Amino acid sequence: MTWVTWRQxxxxxxxxxxxxxxxxxxxxxxxLHAASAWHSCMKDNSCGVSSLASPxxxxxxxATSAVPLLPGLFWGAPMAxxxxxxxxxxxxxxxxxxxxxxxAVKAGWLLLGAAAVAGAVSATVTWWSGPTSALxxxxxxxxxxxxxxxxxxxxxxxxxxxxxxxGLVLRRTLPALAVTLAGFVALRALISLWLRLxxxxxxxxYYKLTAPFTPVGSYLTVSQGVVGANGKPPAPNTGPVGIxxxxxxxxxxxxxxxxxxxxxxxxACMTAHGYRGYLTYQxxxxxxxxxxxxxxxxxxxxxxxxxxxxxxxxxxxx
Amino acid sequence: MTAVIETSGLTKRYRRVTALSDCTISVPGGRxxxxxxxxxxxxxxxxxxxxxxxxxxxxxxxxxxxxxxQDPAYLAEIGFLxxxxxxxxxxxxxxxxxxxxHLNPRWDGESVRARLGGLKIPLDRRVGTLSGGxxxxxxLALTLAKRPRLLLLDEPLAALDPLARRNFLAGxxxxxxxxxxxxxxxxxxxxxxxxxxxxLILLAESRVQLCGDIETLLGExxxxxxxxxxxxxxxxTHAIVQEDTAxxxxxxxxxxxxxxxDPAWAVEEPSLEDIVLGYMSQGEAGYGAGxxxxxxxxxxxxR
Numbered sequence: 001m002t003w004v005t006w007r008q009x010x011x012x013x014x015x016x017x018x019x020x021x022x023x024x025x026x027x028x029x030x031x032l033h034a035a036s037a038w039h040s041c042m043k044d045n046s047c048g049v050s051s052l053a054s055p056x057x058x059x060x061x062x063a064t065s066a067v068p069l070l071p072g073l074f075w076g077a078p079m080a081x082x083x084x085x086x087x088x089x090x091x092x093x094x095x096x097x098x099x100x101x102x103x104a105v106k107a108g109w110l111l112l113g114a115a116a117v118a119g120a121v122s123a124t125v126t127w128w129s130g131p132t133s134a135l136x137x138x139x140x141x142x143x144x145x146x147x148x149x150x151x152x153x154x155x156x157x158x159x160x161x162x163x164x165x166x167g168l169v170l171r172r173t174l175p176a177l178a179v180t181l182a183g184f185v186a187l188r189a190l191i192s193l194w195l196r197l198x199x200x201x202x203x204x205x206y207y208k209l210t211a212p213f214t215p216v217g218s219y220l221t222v223s224q225g226v227v228g229a230n231g232k233p234p235a236p237n238t239g240p241v242g243i244x245x246x247x248x249x250x251x252x253x254x255x256x257x258x259x260x261x262x263x264x265x266x267x268a269c270m271t272a273h274g275y276r277g278y279l280t281y282q283x284x285x286x287x288x289x290x291x292x293x294x295x296x297x298x299x300x301x302x303x304x305x306x307x308x309x310x311x312x313x314x315x316x317x318x
Numbered sequence: 319m320t321a322v323i324e325t326s327g328l329t330k331r332y333r334r335v336t337a338l339s340d341c342t343i344s345v346p347g348g349r350x351x352x353x354x355x356x357x358x359x360x361x362x363x364x365x366x367x368x369x370x371x372x373x374x375x376x377x378x379x380x381x382x383x384x385x386x387x388q389d390p391a392y393l394a395e396i397g398f399l400x401x402x403x404x405x406x407x408x409x410x411x412x413x414x415x416x417x418x419x420h421l422n423p424r425w426d427g428e429s430v431r432a433r434l435g436g437l438k439i440p441l442d443r444r445v446g447t448l449s450g451g452x453x454x455x456x457x458l459a460l461t462l463a464k465r466p467r468l469l470l471l472d473e474p475l476a477a478l479d480p481l482a483r484r485n486f487l488a489g490x491x492x493x494x495x496x497x498x499x500x501x502x503x504x505x506x507x508x509x510x511x512x513x514x515x516x517x518l519i520l521l522a523e524s525r526v527q528l529c530g531d532i533e534t535l536l537g538e539x540x541x542x543x544x545x546x547x548x549x550x551x552x553x554x555t556h557a558i559v560q561e562d563t564a565x566x567x568x569x570x571x572x573x574x575x576x577x578x579x580d581p582a583w584a585v586e587e588p589s590l591e592d593i594v595l596g597y598m599s600q601g602e603a604g605y606g607a608g609x610x611x612x613x614x615x616x617x618x619x620x621r
Contacts, residue, residue, distance in 0.1 A: 003420045007413055008406070087404035091457075094369055095421035095464070096394035314388075317372035 001097060001105035009113070012075055016117050023064070024124050030057045031128040038131035052131050061128065062143045067121045068155035069184050071114035076163025077176035079106060080309075084171040093318050103164075103313055107306060111160050118156030122148060139218035139287055142192050149291050154298035159184045161302035165309040187301070191294065197222045197282070199293045204280040209267040212277065217284030229274025249273045322347040322468055322500040323368060327377030330363050336524050337363040340377065343519055343529040345502060350494050352511040352532075353504035354594055355521035361504040362401060364521065365470045368502075369398045382467060394423050397466030401473045403457045407446030411439065411456045415463070422464050430459040433489075437482075450477045458486065462493060469493075471503040475510055483507070487514045508591040518590070520597050527597040532590060539593050542570040544583040551580065560596040571596035 034052040041047035053061075080103075083089040093099050126148040138144045145151065162183050167176040202222045207213035209226070226246035228234040234246050248256060252269035255262050282290065323345040330338040338360035345351050353361050366372040367379060370386030370393070379386055382395050405414060411434060415427040434441060439452045448456065454477040461469065469490075475483045491514045493499055502519070505511055518535060520528035528535065539559070542552065546568050549561060557573040571588060572578075578585050588596070 001421070004417050007409065007416065086407070087400055087402045088406055089404075090371060090398065090400040090402075091404045091406075091460075093371060094393060094396060094398040095418065096390045096423055097421045098388040098390060098393070100388060101390075317366070 001102060002109065005106050005109045009075065009110070013113065016071070016113075020117065020120055023060075023121065026057065026060065027124050027128040030054070031130075034128070034131045038135075047135050049132060049136060052135065058132075061125055061147060064121050064125050064152075065143070065147050068114070068118040068152045069159045069181070071110070071117050071156060072159025072161070072163035072184065073177055073180050075110050075113065076160040077167045077180045078173045079110060079164050079167055081167030081171060081173040081176040084167075085173060089318055099313050099318065100310065103168075103310060107161070107164050107309070110164065111157055111302075114156040114160040115153045118152040119150075122150070122152040133218070137218040137284070139284070140220035140282065140290075141218075145196075145290075146188075146192060149288075151291055151294045151298070154295035154302075155184075155188065158187075158298040158302040158305070161305040161309070165305045165312075168309050168312050191297065195297075196220070196290065196294060199290055200282065200286060202280045202282050204278055206276045206278045209271050209275060209277050210264070213279055215279070215281055215283055218287065219284050220282040220286075220290075222280040222282065224277070224279045226270070226275055226277055234275070246270075246275070249275070320347060321345060321380075322349075323379070323381055323502070325367075325377065325379040328364070328367060328374050328379055329376040330360075330367060330372065331375045338367070338521075339524045341521075341526050342377075343526055345500060345517060345519070345529075347500050348494065348497065349517040350490065350501045350503070350515045351517035351519055352515035353502050353519045353521070354506070354508070354511065355504075355527075356598055359521040360524040361521055362472055363524075364519075365398070365472050365502065365504065368468075368470055369396055371398070390423075394464070395467045397461040397464045397469040399457055399461045399469075399471045399474055401476070403450075403454050403477060405445045405453060405457055405460075408444055410442050410444055412441045414445070414456065414460055415441075418460055418463055424465045426463045426465055430456075430463045433459040433462075451479060451482055454478055455482065455486075462489075467498055467500065469499060469501040469503075471501065473504055473506075475503075475505050475507055483510055490514060508594060512590045518594075520594055522598050522600070527600065528593070535593060536587065536590065538573055539588050539596075540572055540574055540578065541586040541588045541592060542568075542572055542578060542583040543586065544568055544570075544580075547582070552578075552583075559593075560599060 030053060037052055038047065041051055049058075080089070083092060092102060129144060129148055133139050133144060133148075139148070146155075159180065163176065163180040166179040166183070167173065170176045170179065197220065205213050205215070206227070225233060228246075228249070234249070248266060249270065251273060252266055255266040255269055321344045323343065325344075326342045328338060328341040329336070341360070341364060353364065355361055363372065367374050368381055368386055370388060382392075384392060386392065386396075409417075411430070415430050418430075419425045419427050431441065434456060437452070437455055439448065439455055445453055445456055454474065458471075458474055461471070475486065478486060487510060490501060490503070494501055503511075503515075512532075516532050518528060518530065518532050519526065544567065546563060546566055549558060549568065549570065552558060552570065552572060556575050556578070558570055559573055560571040562569045570583075571592065
């Protein structure tokens with residue numbers, strides 16, 4: 001089966017390798033440039049994001065967040081669907097190999113291939129992002145967290161499993177592609193924007209409004225705002241808005257108006273009335289735990305989806 | 319020789335459609351069995367149940383002494399060629415030979431090369447670029463290369479020209495003559511089947527109408543031609559399969575149960591096609607021609 005899988009996917013594999021080579025060359029050249037720029041600008045403290053990477057390459061790097069989806073979409077979804085569509089499964093499944101083994105070996109290699117593609121791209125992107133990440137402490141930002149280190153491998157494994165399963169269940173390539181695309185994007189959005197903030201209980205820091213607090217390193221902001229003297233967000237009133245959307249206490253309202261405003265004085269006034277700022281966040285030290293949790297979630301979902309695929313294969317007629 | 323295929327009450331239902339109903343057949347080993355019947359009669363369903371590609375809704379099948387199942391040892395014994403001649407269009411015949419070699423314990427890739435070489439079919443071209451007939455030959459050669467003990471062929475002749483059909487059937491007969499190989503092939507081409515088959519399974523309306531040795535079936539059936547008259551006397555002794563009444567004469571296809579005594583009836587021997595058409599038109603008035611008509615309408619019309 002391994003030989004058969006290789007025979008059927010060698011061109012796709014070569015194409016993937018060629019595309020990766022192009023990306024790698026782009027990132028290698030611009031990455032080396034960024035690294036030397038980083039070393040020189042650190043001397044005179046003149047480093048800026050734009051001096052390290054052109055917006056175009058930065059956009060390419062952001063776009064690599066689609067890479068983990070591609071193997072699942074173009075190799076996974078057609079894997080079973082195309083066979084069922086053209087009837088070649090009747091050839092494959094009447095050789096002296098059980099359907100179960102056919103799926104296990106093919107899915108196994110494709111999962112490995114997807115992981116390799118995503119891992120290679122992620123490794124390159126992670127290396128490339130080094131100077132920028134060090135400068136901007138953006139490791140937890142969606143555009144960075146999602147394309148670096150190990151999570152892309154988890155995404156790719158999940159997308160592949162989803163593609164294979166959708167193809168087996170729907171038995172047609174196009175619907176399988178659509179389901180894989182929609183399922184992957186929806187899950188990624190849900191996890192990136194909502195669930196990721198909640199992997200661990202976040203840390204909340206209260207700070208004086210006049211001395212804003214910024215955690216060390218790349219942290220993940222869960223929420224930020226202002227609380228009143230009672231520790232609760234101040235009740236809305238009709239007065240002018242102070243900072244972070246919190247209404248000013250009546251005593252401070254004269255400091256801010258539609259036409260004039262003394263922001264620092266207003267902050268001082270709010271502080272005097274017991275107002276505090278708070279920041280709820282996931283500290284930078286949790287980066288690898290979060291990478292691990294997120295990868296684990298996607299790998300576990302991939303296993304569940306593959307379980308469905310094996311079950312369908314056993315239960316349904318060929 | 320003991321039965322290679324033995325089914326009892328085999329039934330397959332898809333949601334509302336019953337594709338095969340209460341199918342009980344027995345095919346002895348070493349035979350070449352013709353699986354015939356009108357379109358939609360359940361031929362493909364029966365073959366798929368025997369390969370294990372589909373599971374029955376009810377009833378059971380014993381093939382080569384076991385239930386069709388997902389087991390490499392079982393699959394190695396079965397050669398199946400599906401109706402749509404499925405091959406990987408982007409791969410070459412050579413690639414397919416390689417696939418077969420990697421997936422089957424006894425694989426005779428050399429036989430495929432020899433066979434396709436003899437037919438001048440290139441091994442190194444993508445099979446998608448071959449003609450339909452060439453593809454069919456590639457698929458057949460691959461199915462035979464598996465060296466199965468039971469060959470299940472779903473309309474293998476449909477894509478072949480008459481000469482290729484003849485060669486293919488000769489090849490089948492040769493393979494079967496080597497011993498140890500049982501073949502079931504479905505087709506509409508009665509004349510071709512008659513040449514090589516020695517066993518018949520007739521399905522109509524998802525039921526088995528006939529199953530048995532062709533010689534025996536031919537011996538058991540007669541066409542009776544006589545004056546138009548009451549047939550109850552005949553029906554008392556024999557089973558009337560089909561009755562066709564014209565202005566002055568009655569033609570009957572009967573399954574004999576002893577000799578026909580009444581001298582009013584002229585007794586003729588039916589062809590296999592007469593029998594098949596007779597059973598196929600049972601309960602379906604006007605479906606086919608009357609008994610004996612097949613011989614009038616040029617033997618073995620396509621489809």
